Amino acid sequence: MSSHQIAPKGAFFWSVHFGYTENMSSTHTSLLSYLEGQSSAMLDDLRTLVEIESPSYNALQVDQVLDQLEAWLVALGATAQRISGPNGDHRHCIFTSNNSNQNPARVLILGHADTVWPIGTLERLPFRLEGDLAYGPGTYDMKGCLIQALYALKAIQSLGSALPITLEFLITSDEEVGSPSSRELILQLAAGAAAVLVIEPSIQGNGNLKTSRKGGGEFWVQVQGIASHAGVEPEKGANAILELAHQALQLSSLAKPELGTTVSVGKILGGTATNVVPAYAEFHADLRVSSLEEGRRIEADVAALTALNPRTTLKITGGLDRSPFERSPQTVELFHKAQQVAFELGFTVGEGGVGGMSDGNFTAPIAPTLDGLGCVGAGAHAEHEHIEISQMPPRAALLAGLIMKLAQLE
Ligand SMILES: [Zn+2]
Incomplete structure (x- = not known):
């Protein structure tokens, strides 16, 4: 665990006083430097997740990954709800707003704990670091992405004040097999959300965000x-x-x-x-x-x-x-916000469309959705699956910064 401050249960603490905008890029610098300091902790936690193999339909194993993530999120102040599913229980982790407004905006982060890799894969393809790359089954799709999202939340919390939005993190158990038991839940939670941030990996080869999917x-x-x-x-x-x-x-x-x-x-x-x-x-x-x-x-x-x-x-x-995840004006608006955050963090990020589908296909027709907010890497569903270690802090900072930008809109 890192050195974040312990927040009261159910409340999510942020450092920035919202409405105070003139120094946004220094906030981003703080997020990034916090995250850079967490690089080795992120890798340790990534190893923990990757070494629990979690193929779809293996509820016992997938639940172990979800239990670990739930414990980490609860330690950050989330209230966790378990929604039972035949392939592992989906976890809906909620950071309630401290806003006196009865109906604060909701931002939904969407991820999954299952992988396409059968039990025993680790014997052949163990978690391993080679230079700037971390290899192993599920590193890129999407255990590294889940770790980045967790640390994005830690980074925001490390800054210290409360957030005027409700932040929800849904982690499902069966995305890789078409989300049979999570589809309805995803639709329910996405309805009325101010934004849905899908933490699937960025586009292979260029690290771009995903603004459309077939x-x-x-x-x-x-x-x-x-x-x-x-x-x-x-x-x-x-x-x-x-x-x-x-x-x-x-x-x-x-x-x-x-x-x-x-x-x-x-x-x-x-x-x-x-x-x-x-x-x-x-x-x-x-x-x-x-x-x-x-x-x-x-x-x-x-x-x-x-x-x-x-x-x-x-x-x-x-x-x-x-349905296709079409590049709607709402998605483009979210992408532009992300692009602005990246710019303030000191890097550029583009956008693109992909043929593969994700849970973002369910949410895009009903809520502003941006996908590909996870890791930079390559080899989803392939033997050479890996992520770029040095990109973990900046991409986690991008997600954190985007959440803060959305909170300021309140
Ligand atoms: Zn995925």
């Missing part, structure tokens, strides 16, 4: 045909594989890559034996879109697909599951 979903196409002997009476059959092949081409032709819309048939199944005209076949296809409009177009076009062979029947299920 949305997407899946289609499952099933064809029922008629079986017959392929040699004796093929004419009596209705070949489900042929029909499915036709549908795969039809569906794929709906893509408009120039608009960011892609359709990829990714899994196929059908038939029983070579000498049998197949009675059944199916495929699963992945859909990605950059705009809701495109998502709706694809859904309508898919609904209009009909069987080429009238003796077969088609069943199509699925559709757009996550």
Whole structure:
């Protein structure tokens, strides 16, 4: 643990008197120098989290990571609520405002404790430091990000006075598998929030923040045909594989890559034996879109697909599951604030869009959302996953500074 002052439970203490703006960059300098002094503590805590393996669906393990994070946040003055989930209990940690205003603005920080790495990965890929890089499963996505957020809060607290906003930190247990048990909770907490700060890693390669993400979903196409002997009476059959092949081409032709819309048939199944005209076949296809409009177009076009062979029947299920995280004016405004904070901290940060989805896809349509506020590094979901150690203090300071900027708006 670091040398922060102990705050009364339930209250979050900040050093800066809000409304006092003329010396913002010196506040930022204080945040940064505090965080630079915490570099080795951050790495120690990162090691603690990485060495608790936490694959999605392993509730026991994921809960251990969440227990540790909850303990750290409670020590900082948060009130923690556990929301039970089949894959580990989500933690909603709240720093209440000391504002006499009955309805203070709420800022929501959003992260997850699960990783894509199975138990045993650490034996092959242990947590290790090499030069400026910290390697290990989940360092970049997103245990390093969780540590940065924790220290961002410590940094704000190290400065010492109370904040006129309610700060909430939601850490979920199942983001890597599509947030089945946390989706509703995320939507509830994001509704009415002044800002949602998603602490997923920054964009690989340039460290930029994420101001848009594609949305997407899946289609499952099933064809029922008629079986017959392929040699004796093929004419009596209705070949489900042929029909499915036709549908795969039809569906794929709906893509408009120039608009960011892609359709990829990714899994196929059908038939029983070579000498049998197949009675059944199916495929699963992945859909990605950059705009809701495109998502709706694809859904309508898919609904209009009909069987080429009238003796077969088609069943199509699925559709757009996550709306795109579109680059809304509210997101751009948040990004500009972050950019200003970075500038005052002495570095520049850009923005960009990515194809992969996050819980930010759920919040962006209902609350101002900025994503990619976590680590600088590379190799999410890959063997060389790592973060840049020297970037931890400035990125934590960026998050801290952004929260303070949002608090001042109150
Ligand atoms: Zn992630």
